[in-house]
Amino acid sequence: MTADRNAGKSMDSVFPHLITQKDLPVLVSTSDADFSDVDAVFCCLPHGTTQEIIKGLPKGLKIVDLSADFRLRNVSEYEEWYGQPHRAPDLQEEAVYGLTEILREEIKNAHLVANPGCYPTSIQLPLxxxxxxxxxxxKNIIVDAKSGVSGAGRGAKVANLYTELTEGIMSYGVTRHRHVPEIEQGLSDAAHSKVTISxxxxxxxxxxxxxSTIYVEMASGVTTDNLYQQLKVSYQDEEFVRLxxxxxxxxxxxxxxxxxxxxNVFPDRIPGRAIIISVIDNLVKGASGQALQNLNLMMGFPENTGLGYLPLFP
Amino acid sequence: MTADRNAGKSMDSVFPHLITQKDLPVLVSTSDADFSDVDAVFCCLPHGTTQEIIKGLPKGLKIVDLSADFRLRNVSEYEEWYGQPHRAPDLQEEAVYGLTEILREEIKNAHLVANPGCYPTSIQLPLxxxxxxxxxxxKNIIVDAKSGVSGAGRGAKVANLYTELTEGIMSYGVTRHRHVPEIEQGLSDAAHSKVTISxxxxxxxxxxxxxSTIYVEMASGVTTDNLYQQLKVSYQDEEFVRLxxxxxxxxxxxxxxxxxxxxNVFPDRIPGRAIIISVIDNLVKGASGQALQNLNLMMGFPENTGLGYLPLFP
Amino acid sequence: MTADRNAGKSMDSVFPHLITQKDLPVLVSTSDADFSDVDAVFCCLPHGTTQEIIKGLPKGLKIVDLSADFRLRNVSEYEEWYGQPHRAPDLQEEAVYGLTEILREEIKNAHLVANPGCYPTSIQLPLxxxxxxxxxxxKNIIVDAKSGVSGAGRGAKVANLYTELTEGIMSYGVTRHRHVPEIEQGLSDAAHSKVTISxxxxxxxxxxxxxSTIYVEMASGVTTDNLYQQLKVSYQDEEFVRLxxxxxxxxxxxxxxxxxxxxNVFPDRIPGRAIIISVIDNLVKGASGQALQNLNLMMGFPENTGLGYLPLFP
Amino acid sequence: MTADRNAGKSMDSVFPHLITQKDLPVLVSTSDADFSDVDAVFCCLPHGTTQEIIKGLPKGLKIVDLSADFRLRNVSEYEEWYGQPHRAPDLQEEAVYGLTEILREEIKNAHLVANPGCYPTSIQLPLxxxxxxxxxxxKNIIVDAKSGVSGAGRGAKVANLYTELTEGIMSYGVTRHRHVPEIEQGLSDAAHSKVTISxxxxxxxxxxxxxSTIYVEMASGVTTDNLYQQLKVSYQDEEFVRLxxxxxxxxxxxxxxxxxxxxNVFPDRIPGRAIIISVIDNLVKGASGQALQNLNLMMGFPENTGLGYLPLFP
Incomplete structure (x- = not known):
């Protein structure tokens, strides 16, 4: 287990809710990590730093990267949205996009999986x-998405303070959120043509x-029942995606x-339109859970290993 | 000041935050109220009960009704959405819809104002x-609206418990919320033709x-700048509506x-479309504040009387 | 699995977070339950109704009761605090109080365990x-306790609405909360004399x-280090209680x-005094988790069976 | 209106809830402020920086300082708790502690008022x-105090993030919070002897x-009724302190x-003890509201000028 600022600390001093896990190793800096006994790694670094780090890892490691650094096949699109050149274009070609239920077979054989963003997961799974x-x-696929604030990470920013966020809501990144190209890439692949979404x-x-509350226009003659049946067929054998x-x-x-x-799928008041709603925990299916699901596939473990946690309610 | 279950109590025993207002009269039941010295009333009763009550009030009173009972001009539409016949169709004909900035002149001369719902206020003001x-x-006006839970009132329901609501979100009334006909009535009036919204x-x-996050298709050749300029012109002299x-x-x-x-107005990624965002406090501009604004107009008081409260942040 | 109002429903219609658990039986009313294949029951009924129900259960069943009905050894004390006579005084004599770490051996051999309340658990474990x-x-043991609102149950009461509770705090049951006699019973047992707490x-x-933030006066010559060492010794082999x-x-x-x-234990500014802080999840160690821990003991299962859930943070 | 990092900005760009207050001056840095037309200032700077700033202000200004820099009469006590020497001991001698209801006459004649901290206000007013x-x-005055997180200010710290604070509680500064000497100074003055609190x-x-939930031992023969009557007499003519x-x-x-x-005052289960509860809004009576109340006194304005805001509920 590696860390940057927290190298040298125990895990429970950083996360006191893990105080009972006394057998966890002390955090070491990435450069001091001994990879000789390691089969696989989860890489959870900020975008921009990840490409260099992964380039430097021993060959043969299986890698699930939770950053955005390998999600966009088109490296010039990466540069456009993230404001910096891609530093590992060769690795990009090997990377498999880790939307598990859609790309399971490719993931099984991958060495490097780019774990999807939270919004892209919640939007692509139904669409x-x-x-x-x-x-x-x-055309005219409109996605109004709502996220809990943990998506912003644990960085110390005024905008993420309790007092700024409790008891209020706000749009952000209107028209230009970085998850857009990732979503459009997946939808365009499915459509075999360029899809632009709102x-x-x-x-x-x-x-x-x-x-994600998704407003769509149905193809001519299609009903919401047709949408429902298609999703039923697509996901009837899936453990983690439920209609x-x-x-x-x-x-x-x-x-x-x-x-x-x-x-689920709902009819709209406007004839010919439908409303699709999908929900996830952005930190689990939208991040670490799907990452583990992917690694299980890559390692040949049962896909649900370590994922047996039931929802916590209330 | 009248009450039903709480008749006989002091105001501060029902709302301890008003304990300092010791000169408030004791709550009386509506049937015991003495209207002889009363010029105007706010009526804040559940829909369905309001029509009978208002029918029975002395003539000449100015009335602002915060229920839904007089918002729909078409009494058969009322019956369809509220599941009961309208009991005061004559009064309905006199009622003025109280969207202040849009219908100010009519409100000034009204005896009975039907105060708008919270969603309809936030949607009609920009549209x-x-x-x-x-x-x-x-066509294709799509409204994704988000409300605080006080809109559900103070009734004791499991769905409104703290434990059911905190740290989670949910759609409700998908495709069939009772504010739909009220919104469509206002938009159809503006359009001079029937408008159906999502x-x-x-x-x-x-x-x-x-x-309310509102997704619209602009008319041919129109830009988001045009929308912005129109809203600027429409609301430049308004105290309470701010672009x-x-x-x-x-x-x-x-x-x-x-x-x-x-x-505010934002361009959409999909060419020809725009995103409009409007926010209100559902209990103030969406209810009691607009009611007071309307009564001020009806009484000839300065329109902002009693409405000087600045937003409370944080 | 039994229910009252919800008999006949599936579990996931009552708790949609369990929708993935499709093999759960349909809820039946208690009177329709077939106990022939049942070894043990958790009884989660309101106090007052529980005594009769448990009296009527087949002999030989192992029972963990989560209500307050069998927690007080002294049936007249039960009557005083709960306002009704005890209806199963014979069973009361067999009941073992289920504070696991304190009464483990008695619980192993019990047929009926009275699972402790949440406050009593958090207070007795350190004291x-x-x-x-x-x-x-x-004397002068002062407990200032703070609870999440799920302790109030899922009943539809105005006082438990989101709007009444969010962004504010309040004391309740000052000087006369029903958990008092249960706490004093446990502390008096430990002291071999009557203890009265604040x-x-x-x-x-x-x-x-x-x-629970607990303010205590130390015995003459005792230091906070002595308190710390005692708790260390008492709980060093415990999985679920951590100093x-x-x-x-x-x-x-x-x-x-x-x-x-x-x-944990802290020195106070006032010489001779100490501050003890203990925290639990009121629904787990304070209710269902401890109940399962007790049943595991009664059945001879490993004590932590089904209790492997790590804390969920953030 | 002055600022440091935000100098040059408009007020509504820093606080968008003030966007309607278009006549507010642009923020200037303190060194650029023109004090020639200024009668009085509120000083809201971090402790440690305030003493120098106030020393440099023109003579004759009336000053209400919201920091801790002039609250402790004993400058060596200031140094002990704040870890730095006092830089304006001469001014300290002129400073009046601004607990309005207790020190009203002194405040009226003061040039420099040290506005109390939030905890000290809520504790000293009843005690x-x-x-x-x-x-x-x-002896044995035990104060268990609970605060909203705005008391921590608007600084960007991980500990104050939404995700770290929502749905959980924690003690902090156990036994050594910086408000302790301020509280003990006020209570010791009242007692004419050194008071040490928990x-x-x-x-x-x-x-x-x-x-603040305050646990006290009553003097011999005193009852909670005596406490209640004393508070009634002390505050019966006060607008802002209510029994x-x-x-x-x-x-x-x-x-x-x-x-x-x-x-309010409540009897305790332990004979001879009482429980006192006091509540405030930490940002108003605990900070800016009391500051305004004090300035009103200093300027000879009605004491409640600008303080007419009723509580906002829900």
Whole structure:
């Protein structure tokens, strides 16, 4: 287990809720880590620093990278959205995008998995099967997304203080959030043509949880029942992606602390349109949970190993 | 001051935050109220009970009704959405819809004002001027609205418990919230034709505050600058409706406890579309504040009398 | 699995966070339950109704009762605090108080365990060993306790609404909370004489978590180091009760969702006094977690079976 | 209006909830401020920097200082608790401690008022009259205080992030919070002898509000009724300090956003002891509200000028 500022500390001094895990090793700096006995790594560094670090790791390690550094196949798109050149374009070509339920076979054989962002996970899981089946129009896909504040990380910023966030909501990154190219990449792949979406994230006064409320125009002659049936077929054998009973509203409360994604489809008042709601815990299915799910696949472990946590309610 | 279950009690025993207002009269039941010295009333009863009560009030009283009972001009539409016949259709014809900035002159001369709902206020204030100016298409208006939980009232329901609501969000009334006909009535009036909207309300873990994120298609050749300029012209002399500087994101935090509505317009990634954000305190501009603003007009008082409270932040 | 109002429903319709647990049986009313294959039951009914129900259960069942109905050995004390006569005084004599770490051997052999209340658990765990070792005075024990609102249950009451509780705190049951006799019973047992405490619970704007801040006078010549050493000895082999490093402050965040109790001791500014802080998750170690821990003992299972959940942070 | 990092900005760019106050001057740095037309200043700087700044201000200005820099009469005590020498001991001698209701006459004639801390305000208001009247013992005064997180200011620290604070509570500064000497100074003055208290502050998951739960031993023969009567007499003519009806529990909700302090007294289970509860909004009566109240006195304005805000509930 490695750290930067916290190297030399015990895990429980950084996270007191792990005080009972006394057998955890002391944190070491990445440069001091001994990889000789290591089979796989999770890399959880800020974007921009990750490419160099991963380039320097021993060959043969299996890597799940939770940063954005290997998510965009097109390195010039990376440069455009992240404001810096890609430093490991060769590795980028080997990287597999880790949206587990959509790209499971590719992930099994990958050495480097780019773990998806939280918004992209919650949006692509319902939309990719519907686009592949030609059930929705590619234009005018409108995503109004709501996230708990843990998505902003643990950095000390005034904007993330309790007093700035509790008891209020706000949009942010209107029209230009960095998850946009990642989402459009996945949807465009499914559509075999360029998809441009409307995407507006909102910050909620809660720690965990993410909901994407997605407004779509259905293809000619298609009904919400058709959408429902397609999602049912696509996800009926999946443990972690669940289509609810018709009419039931997915709630972030009901997936908190777990790796589940709950989805449902609703008719819109405007004829020909539908509303899709998907919820996840942004820190689990939207980050560490999906990362573990991916590593399980890469290592040949049962896919749900270590993911048995039920949602914590209330 | 009247009450039902709480008749006979002092105001501060029901609301201890008013304990310092010792000159408030004891609560009496409506039937025991002496209207002889009363010029005007605020009526804050559940929908369905209000029509009978107001029918029975002395003639000549000025009335601001905060329920939904007189908001819909079409009494058969009332029956459809509220599940009961309208009991005062004659009064309905006299009622003026109290969206202050839009219908100020009518309100000045009204005897009965139907105070708007919170969602309808936050949605109509930005959209009515844009529709009237033919700047946006009438179809495909998509409203993703977020409300604090005080909108649900003070009734004892499991769904409104702290433990059910904190640290989570959820959509509700998907496609069939009772504020829909009221919103469509106002937008249709502005459009001079029937407007059908997509409207999805969401419950936020906060007491006060409401944001409507509105996704619109602009009329051919229109730009977001045109929308901005129109709103600037429409609201430049208004005290309570404020168009923010370009790029500034309206936040519910910044209107909490006040009668202000903050609005702004943003370009969308999808060409030809725009995103409009408006925020209010649902209990003030969305309820009691606008009610007072309306009564001030009806009585010939300065419109901002009693509305000088600045937002409470943090 | 039994229910009253919810009999006939599936578990996931009552608790949507359990929707993935499709093999759970449909809820049946208690009177329809088939106990022929049942070895043990958890009884989670309101106090007052529990005594009759348990009297009617088949002999031989192992029972952990989470209500207050069998916690007080003295049935007249039960009557005094709960306002009704005890309906199963014979069973009361067999009941063992389920404070696991203190009464482990008795619990192993019990047929009926009265699971402790949340406040009593958080208070007795640190105090009982210190009283037994004669390290603190029995008089002037002052407990200022803080609880998340889930302790109030899921009943629909105005006082428990989100809007009444968020962003504010309040004391309740000052001087006369029903957990008092249970706490004094346990402390008096440890002291071999009647102990009367000062106990003031406070309601916090959070769902889970409980902290007891306990102000004690040390016995003559005793230091806070002596208290610390005693707790270290008492709990060094315990999995779920943890004495923190000296100076570290127990935080409810760090035990949320887990069965852990964190404790520490601090010197007071007033010479001869000490401050003891203990934290638990009121729904786990303060209720269902300790209940499971007790049943594990009664059934001869490993004591931590089903209790492996780590705290959920953030 | 002056600023440091924010000099040159408009007020509403720093605090968007003030966007409607367009006539506010642009922020200037303190060194650029023109004091020629200024009668009085509020000084809201971090402790340690304030003494130098105030020394440099023009003579004749009336000053209310909200920092801790002039609260402790004994400059060596200041040095002990704040870790640096006092830089304006001459000014210290002129400074008047601004606990309005207790020191009103002194404040009226003061040039420099040291505005009290939030904890000291909530604790001294109930205790000073009781100590002066010899109704409570000076030893074993135990204060368990709970504060909203805005008391920590707007600095960017990990400990103050939303994710670290929501849905959990914690003690901090156990036995050594910097408000201790200020509280003990005030109580010792009232007692005419050195008073040492037990003081444990706790951080609550809420922005505003502070409760002090105070556990006291009554003097021989004194009852809680005697305490109640004394407080009634002391505060019967005060606008901002309110003794509630017997039995009513002061709640932080009921003073939020206002300058009120609510107090009540309760009997303890331990004979001879009493529990006193006082609540304030830490940002108003605990900071800016009391500062304004003091300046009103110093300027000869009505004491409640600008303080008419009622509590905001819910």
């Amino acid at each position: 990719v099967p519907l686009i592949k089946a030609n059930l929705i129009e590619h 995407f507006t994230p909102h910050l909620m006064p809660m720690t965990r949880g993410m909901q 609810l009973e018709k009419g039931a509203v997915p709630r972030t409360h009901d997936v908190r602390g777990s790796n589940y994604c709950y989805i | 009515v001027p844009l529709i009237k100016a033919n700047l946006i298409e009438h 409207f999805t309300p969401h419950l936020m873990p906060m007491t006060r505050g409401m944001q 923010l500087e370009k790029g500034a994101v309206p936040r519910t935090h910044d209107v909490r406890g006040s009668n202000y509505c903050y609005i | 009982v060993p210190l009283i037994k070792a004669n390290l603190i005075e029995h 106990f003031t619970p406070h309601l916090m704007p959070m769902t889970r978590g409980m902290q 923190l490093e000296k100076g570290a402050v127990p935080r409810t965040h760090d035990v949320r969702g887990s069965n852990y109790c964190y404790i | 000073v009259p009781l100590i002066k009247a010899n109704l409570i013992e000076h 003081f444990t502050p706790h951080l609550m998951p809420m922005t505003r509000g502070m409760q 509630l009806e017997k039995g009513a529990v002061p709640r932080t909700h009921d003073v939020r956003g206002s300058n009120y302090c609510y107090i």
